[in-house]
Amino acid sequence: MLPATASRVENATSEDLNRRFAAEIEESLRHHAEHPEHIAHRLDELDHEWDIERTLEANAATLALTGTLLGAFVDRRFLILPAVVTGFLLQHALQGWCPPVPVFRRLGIRTTAEIDRERAALKALRGDFGRIEAISTEANPRQRAHAALEAAER
Template sequence: MDTQIQALPATQTKVAEAGPDHINQQIERDTEARINHFKRQNSQAIHARIDELEREWDTGKVLKAALAGIALSSSLLALTTNQKWALLSGTASAFMLQYTLQGWCPPLSLIRRKGVRTPNEIQLEIQALRNLLKDEHYPL
């Protein structure tokens, strides 16, 4: 019997698609403003910015850390104070499962409102900065 596994949605596109347009547009404007700022900078500053971007936490990493922290804290509280705290741990786990299967979950709206970008959005800025280095004939 031939079975096929249905591909899961790409979380990088789902996060931006599911978010409000005004937040996506603000993140895009902020990125464009940073790129325009670096058009007037030297190659060393551009390289330093690329290094920063390569370490920037994206939506997935922030979500996983937040949900893991909530699950751990609520599990400890359930063990030490009141078992009702286990509901919060279960909710965090359900959100992580939803994120894995659907590429989106409700806490991502809060994360996006804070300006946290998707991996694609970060890569777009990195590529734009690399293009600046090529255009200005800075050594890569």
């Protein structure tokens, strides 16, 4: 059975690294609880942070293109490189693991879910979700939905 999309990379990552990423998120939240004026800047940084998927895609595309060009213009044996890379991509899509994943994780590349956890916690710390709670549960469902979308988009 295939692992869930959102957790497949974390499931394939060592517990030590997963704990490290969780500790970094907690440290960020402690810092921003003491310095709420820095939250907007950190949210902007998170918006620009490359997740593991984007990093793998860029890495694979670079290697596949390089192998294709070398195979076309230097030696056909270089065509093995794009074949291997696409195999690794398939393995990653199915299992959440391929040889570059542990390397990128050790370099600090996080999953989208890890980045989103920090983002949501920072928004809660800033009070973005308080607007939803401020609207009565008896209010128009459209108003509550609109408030929830506004909080999520901030």
